[in-house]
Amino acid sequence: MHMALTGTVLHRYERVASHLRHLIESGTYTVADKLPSVRSLSGQLGVSITTVLEAYRVLEDQGLVEARPQSGYYVSGGGLVTARVDSNLVVEDPVDVGMGEFLMRYLRDFQRRDLVQFGCACPNPDQLPSARLARCLAKVSRDLGPAGNLYDIPPGCEALRVQIARRSLVGPEEVMLTLGAQEAITLCLLATCKAGDTVAVETPTFYGHLQAIEMLGLKAVEIPSDPVHGVSLAALRQCLEEVPVKAMLLCTSHSNPTGATLSDEDKHELLEILGSREIPLIEDDIFGELSHSATRPHTARAFDRRDLVLLVSSFSKTLAPGYRVGWILAGPRYMARLHQLKLFSNLGSPLLPALAISEFLATGAFEHHVRQCRRQYARQVGQMTEAVERSFPAGTRVTRPRGGFVLWVELPAGYDTRLYYPKAVELGLTFGPGPIFSARGRFRNCLRLCAPYWSPVSEPILWKFGELLQKRS
Template sequence: MSTLYQQIADELASQIDQGVFQVGDKLPSIRRLSKQKQVSIATIQSAYEQLELRQHIESRPQSGFYVRERVRLPVSSAFMLSKAADDLALPTAVSIKQSAAEVLKRCQQPRLINLGAAIPSAEFLPVKQLQRIMGSLVRQRMDEVVVSVFPPGLEELRLQLAKRMAESGCHVSANEIVITNGCQEALTLCLRAVAKAGDVIAIESPAFVGLLQAIESQGMKAVEIPCHPEQGISLEALKLALEQWPIKAVALVPTNNNPLGSTMPDAHRKQLLAMLKPLQIPVIEDDLFGDLNYSGSRPKAIKAYDEDGRVLYCSSVSKSIASGLRVGWVSAGRYQSQLEFLKSFSSVGTSTLSQMAVAEFLANGGYDRHLRRIQSSYATQVQKMSAAVMRYFPEGTSLSHPSGGYILWVRLPEGVDSMNLHHLALQEGIGVMPGRLFSAREQYQNYLRLNCAIPWSSTVENALKTLGELALRTAPPLD
C-alpha cells in the first residue's frame, strides 16, 4: 500500500497529465497545500520531491514549484524479438578484451570530456562525508585499518549490506554475503562458481561490457538474447535458446540496465525463475544500478523471488557512493561456500579501510538522503542530455528512455560507424563508448553509449553539439 505522500504525488501527477496543471503553471505552496490536504508540511515536501524525481515538476529558488516540460523522446529499438529458433544466434566466443580496454583507457584521459566510461563525476558523490569518515577511521582505528580482513569480509559491512538488500526484497543474513573488489570481481567469481571454460552463458543483447569481459576472461561462450528496450530480456527468445543450447547460467542486469536502460517487470522476473527452476540453471543478477531509480521506489531484485538459492546477486557502491573504493558484494545462495573459496584464492581480501568507510557511511552517513539527491540529479542530467542529443544529432537518431541510472543508449542513423565516431570525437577532446563493444558478435555498429553523470554545462552541451556534427558528417545521405 502506498504512503500518504505517494498518494498525494500520484494525485498531482494525474492532474498534470490531464492538463489541470499545464507546463509553466505554479503549484500551490507547500504550506497552502498542507492546509488544503490537512497533512503535515513534511508530507507535502515528500510529495513534491517525488514529483521532481519523476520529472513532473521543478523547483525554482525563492519562487516555488512549477510544472516542467517533459521531453517526449523516441525509444531506440533493440533487436527485433526472435519469433523462431532459426533467428537465434549461435553461442560465440567473446573477443572484446583488447578493444574494450583501449576504449576505456582513452575515455579517461586527462582533460577529456568523459561521455564514455560510466563513472560518475566526483560532484555527485559524498566526498566530504567520506573524507570525514576516513579521517576519523585513520585517527581512531588505524590498528584495524592496517590488518587484512579475509573472506567473507568485514562483518560490520556485511550487516549493513544485509539491511540494504532488504530494501530490494532480499532477506539474507550477513553470513550470506561475500565482499568483493567491486562488482566486476563479483561477476567473475559468480561465473567461475557455476561454469567452466567452454560453457555457454546466456546474456542480454546489448550486454554490459564488463560482463562480456568477465566471460572472455574465463574462456566461456556467450549466446545473446534479444531485449525489449523497456522491459529487458525476451523470455520467449530465452526459452528458444534453452531448447537449443546447453546453457549453464543466465547473466543479466534487470534493473536500469546498462546500456539499454530497461527494467524487467516483476512478473517477468517470476516467469524467468519458473522457466529456469526445472532446468536447475542459475541466474547471475547484476543489480549495480538498482538504487538509482528516479521514482524513489526500489524495484524488487530477482533474488527476492528466489526459492531454491540459484540466484547469485551482485552489486557494489561504485555508482552510488564511490567507484574508487572498489567495494562490491555477492549473495550467492547455494553457491556461497564456493564463492568464499574462490575469493580467497583470487584476491584474498578487499581493502579494510574501504570496507570500514562504506560500513560507517551506510550506518551513519545519510545514505538515503544522498540517494535522493543523486536520483534527482541523474534524472535531470539524463533529461538535459536526451534533449541535446535530439536537438543536435542527425535526423533518424533515437535513444533510450531510462527510468533510473545515468546511461543513455543512442541509435544513430544506419551507416554511421560509432567506432569511427569515437576516434573522431577523441580529436575534439570527447570520449564516447561505441556500440560494438556491447556485443560478442560486434553488433550495434551505429549505436553508442553516453555517460550522463557529468555536471551539465555549456562545455558538455557544446561537446554533444560537436558529436552531432561529426555524426552528421559521417552519415550517408538520406534518400
C-alpha cells in the same frame, strides 16, 4: 483519482511524480496531452501545491513533461526509445568472446582529464561525498591501529556485511565482500561454470560482463533485449530449448547500456524459466539504487525460492568507485564455494575502505546521498536526452531510462560509431561505441552516453559531436 501517500513526508513529491509517470507510461496520458493543473491535482491527491510543483519539476528533469507558459503541463513529445525486440529474431549459436585492443584503448581514455567523460559509466567525483568518506577512513584507521593492516579473509568485514544485510533484508552470512562488482561477477561465473561452458546474456549488454566471460574461457549466447522492458523471455525459452546454458548473467533493473528494467512479473517468470532447468542467475544490481522514482525496483533475488540467484553489486555507482568495495548476496548452495574462490584469488578485500563505508552507512548519510543522486541523475539524463534529440541526425532514437545514468542512442542505419570514436576524442569527449556491448560486434549504429559529467559547460561539446554526425547525413 486515488494514490496511496503513506510514508515519509520527505518522499511525498516523489510519490506524486511516480504516480504521474505511471499514468503517462500506461497510456492514460499520451504525447501532447494536457496534464491536470497544479491546483486540481493538489485537491485530488490531498497534497500541497508545492508538492505538486516539485513533482512536475522532477518529471520535467526526466524529459517526460514540459511546462507551457499560461497554459499548464503537457506530456513531452521527446525522442522515441530504440526499436522493440523483433519477435521473429532467431537466437544464434554461442560464440567465443574477443573484446580486442579497441576496448582497452577506450578504457584507457577514461584516465584523460582533458576529455569530457560521456563514455564513462562512473559518477562524477565532484558529486560524491569524498571529504566525508576521507574523515570516516581516518577515524577507522585511528581506532583500529595496527590491526587495520591485516588480511581480511572471506567473507570480509563484518561491520559492513551487517550494514549491507540490513538494507537487503538478509542475514550477514548471505553477504561476501569483493573488490567491486567486476570481481563479484567473475567469482560467480567461476562458481557456476567451467571453461567452455555457455553463459546467456542480454544483448546489448555491459562490456564488463563480456570481459569476464572472455577471461574465463566461456562462451556467450545473446538474448535480445527490449530497451524498456528488458530481456525477451520468449527468446530465452527458445534458446534454452537448443543451447546447454550453464548460467545467465543479467542486469534486471536499469540495465547497462539501455536502462531497461524487468517488471516484477517478468522477474518471477524469468526465475521460473531458469529454475525449471536448475540454471543459476547472476543478477547484476549495480544500478538498482538509482531509480528516478520514489522507490527502487525489486531484485529478482527477492523472489528466489530455489537458492539459484547470486546477486552482485557495489558502491561504485553511488558512493565510492575508488574504494573498490562490492559484494555478493548468495545462499548456502554457492556461498561456501564463493568463499573458497575469493580466498584463492586474492586472500581477501582491503579492510579499511570497507570499515570507512560501514561508518558512513551507520550515520544514515548514505540514504540522503542516494536521494540526491536520484534527483541529480534524473535531471542530467533528461537534459542530455533533450540535447541528443535536438543536435543528432534526424531519425535518431534514444532511450528514456527510469533509473541509472546511461542513455542508449540509435543513429540511422549506415553509421559506424567505432569510426566516429577517434573523431569524438579530437573534439574532446568520449562515448561508448555500440559494438563493444555485443559478443558479436552488433549495434554499429548505436552508442552509449553517460550523464554524470553533463553540465552547462560540457553541453556545447555534445552539440559539436552532433554537428559532426549531421555532416555525414
